[in-house]
Amino acid sequence: MQISGAQMVIEALIAEEVTTVFGYPGGAIMNVYDEIYKQDGFQHILTRHEQAAIHAAEGYSKASGKVGVAMITSGPGFTNAVTGLADAYMDSIPLVVISGQVPMSLIGTDAFQEIDAVGISRSCTKHNYLVTCAADLPRVLKEAFHIAATGRPGPVHVDIPKDVTAEIAEFDYDIDLNLETYKPHVKGNPRQIKKAMEAIANAKRPLFYLGGGIINANAAYDVRDLVHKTGIPAVETFMARGTLSYDDDLLVGMLGMHGSYASNMAMSETDLVIALGARFDDRVTGKLSEFAKNAGVIHVDIDPASISKLVNADYPIVGDVKNVVNDMLNLVDKIDSKKYETWRNVIKQFEELHPLAYHEDTDRIKPQWVVERVGELLGDDANISTDVGQHQMWSGQFYPFTRPRQFISSGGLGTMGFGFPAAIGVKAASPEKTSINFTGDGSILMNCQELMTAVEKKIPVINIILNNNYLGMVRQWQTLFYDKRHSETDLSVQPDFVKLAEAFGGIGYRVKTKEEFDAALKDAVEKNIVAFIEVIVERMENVMPMVPSGGSLFNMMLLEKKGAK
Amino acid sequence: MEASERRVISVIVINESSVLSRITDLFSARGYNITSLTVAPIPESKYSRLTIVTSGSVRVIEQITKQLHKLIPVLRVYEHADLVEKEMAMVKFPANENIADISTLCEAYNGKIVNVGENVIIVMVADEPKRVENYLKLIKRYNPKEIVRSGAVALER
DSSP: OEEEHHHHHHHHHHHTTOOEEEEOOOGGGHHHHHHHHHOOSSEEEEOSSHHHHHHHHHHHHHHHSSOEEEEEOSTHHHHHHHHHHHHHHHTTOOEEEEEEEOOGGGTTTTOTTOOOHHHHHGGGSSEEEEOOSGGGHHHHHHHHHHHHHSSSOOEEEEEEEHHHHHOEEEOOOOOOOOOTTOOOOOSOOHHHHHHHHHHHHHOSSEEEEEOTHHHHTTOHHHHHHHHHHHTOOEEEOGGGTTSSOTTOTTEEEEOSTTOOHHHHHHHHHOSEEEEESOOOOHHHHSSGGGTTTTOEEEEEESOGGGTTSSSOOSEEEESOHHHHHHHHHHTGGGOOGGGGHHHHHHHHHHHHHSOSOOOOOSSSBOHHHHHHHHHHHTGGGEEEEEOSSHHHHHHHHHSOOOSTTSEEOOOSSOOTTOHHHHHHHHHHHOTTSEEEEEEETTGGGGSTTHHHHHHHTTOOOEEEEEEOSBOHHHHHHHHHHSTTOOTTOBOOSOOOHHHHHHHHTOEEEEEOSHHHHHHHHHHHHHHTSOEEEEEEBOTTOOOSSBOOTTSOTTSOBOOOOSSOO | OOOOEEEEEEEEEEOOTTHHHHHHHHHHHTTOOOSEEEEEEOTTSSEEEEEEEEEEOHHHHHHHHHHHHHSTTEEEEEEOSSEEEEEEEEEEEETTSOHHHHHHHHHHTTEEEEEEOSSEEEEEEEEOHHHHHHHHHHGGGGOOSEEEEOOOEEEEO
């Protein structure tokens, strides 16, 4: 059929079974928004900032497992979205982001709201396109969805000049994609898998190192199976939280800079690292030369470039982690789980020596208590998003995660302002669950305008602001490594968060006691509108344990021992 | 520090707009070196071939080839071991230099005089990059006014 470029965008989104689009209109994308007005194939959620549109699409994608879609205009619309693209790129989140561009005849003339969008997005997307004629649009959009979702997922940016959205051309979406230069390797090499399983059978102290790729690949339940059948203990990265349930006996905990003592010690003592969908990030490994120093490494990853990038892999296996784990499960009878009994007991002793804990030693609420309490009250019924900082680490440490896709956070890029819009996307994807955003008094102000989106679209996100009147994580580093010079991190001057929420039509609570917190959370869940729960917490609390930047995993700063909770 | 060595990498890409920027952006974003880069379309195909001379440790070179492979329009990446390599250089000499010397010298390096004008002589040589370098050292005494090198191209044996 002969239709306009703008209509093609709508038809393609519907053909891709997109149900929700996040975005913000503007001059260069108006033709497409005109078609959005006329259609009823998907809902459009108007955010109040382009950055938030991308984060919402990320949250939507992470909670649903589908490709997230966002739409923005040229120039500042696009540049506002760049942080979101970079965030999605770092955390391998599949997105298709469509931006308007000035008409073809004006490209390169410094036209109003013109910026070289594909030039900018090249380094923070998996792939990008500048569409120069409407006839290309069906193929480009189909490729964009395919590339975003397959292989190592990531954001794909499609930049469409305004005249291309007006141009009429033939639309046929039933195209055979033949991408001869893009063929992700999804099936692991059987010989390598067999060798890896033999190495596991021969190891004395093997350890699963579970990464976010497991969740992207929808392989968490297969991994649970493999862990249980082998009886091998497992550590999770921050991005992999929820792969194993928090109460799983074989889950040692989270590893890395703020990982548990037992997890980091297990990683330091293991003789065989079994890395599944993890990328040996510096926040995980600490000092590379001391990381799992005496261990062989099995590394399963969809991205060949991740393998042996930082830590040499003795058993490299390129493939989709779900396929590989299932191939491993077929060989699992060669492994005797009793063999690792001693090793499991060693780890138990690590856990008993320094359990993950905090002290209830002040009148003020401890931030960790808030996270734990939400876990007790809502547990599996909540999806948890976070912003970035101390509250983010406490969420990763103390929330009792029970399932994959329950935890949504900005891991690689560490984007303050991510949590609230992401939690809006999460709620849009998963309306039956309570959508919680753990945030701080610093982070929440970076996208608080999204109160308006949540009010207008009736998306009842509950933002729990752990308010310590500090930019807490930076303050912690200043306290520990900069001789307590708290440069520009004192946030004593603050808005009235209750009034702020109310000004947009949401609901606000300010709580100082545990009883007030319980009541506020209960009320917010019942009221079912967007909420700010501001919790006044202990100001100087530090995230512990901590591996100082560049230090070895086994050299942790630990919680002081006193009547620990 | 692992030892850094010179390597030649050939990349076959779909000949489409911005593909060259994708490659060069990757090198700058990840802090890899480009010593030289040549690119031209492969006749009667929709592909172009790039020859990149770079340097790095074994691990870095491995990363470069893997990262190049990840780019969507890249069809193939060859990291050459056994190859024939050639480079061309053109040099402009003042016309008052000894033309016989200049001529003999360039012939020894697979070249010839390609232009003689009122004020300048232009010479081309085409040889292995190391030999081209040698040639450029040798001609210093003839006061070259301008030198242009093409960058290496290579084919596997």
